[in-house]
Amino acid sequence: MDKQLLSIFELFPNRQRDDLIPMLHKIQDQFGFLSEELIIEVGKYLDISVNKIFGVATFYDNFRFGPRGKYHIRLCHGTACHVAGSTTILAELEKRLKIKNGETDKNGLFSLEVVSCIGACGLAPLIEINEEYHTSLTVDSVKNILDHYRENHNSD
């Protein structure tokens, strides 16, 4: 078994079902996402079925099941952004990228994560792409922003 994974398991010697969520967080922090192989190992260790683990993990927004895209989009869904229309922005991103929260597009270019307040409420609604902020978004500006990153990628 992977040494990093083993050292995470060692943090949970009692193998209790309540360990599942904190263990998944540690694994995601370490490996970047929850691969099927990792989930299988967790299932064996905690004696929980893989389906059950997927069920629990997908219930929470902040677990990822694949690697991030080259451009990782964090969409703020905090109160100010919500009031300013982040739900419409999310729908536009999902439509244009053909992915949902927590997923990566098929080219590995964009991934999407919905997060809570990222501390720039006066500029709502906003997204952060690889630590660059795009603020006061509209449906039209989403298209332009995605085009900009696609062009950057093509000129790399």
Ligand code: FES
């Ligand atoms: S609610 Fe979006 S930055 Fe605060």
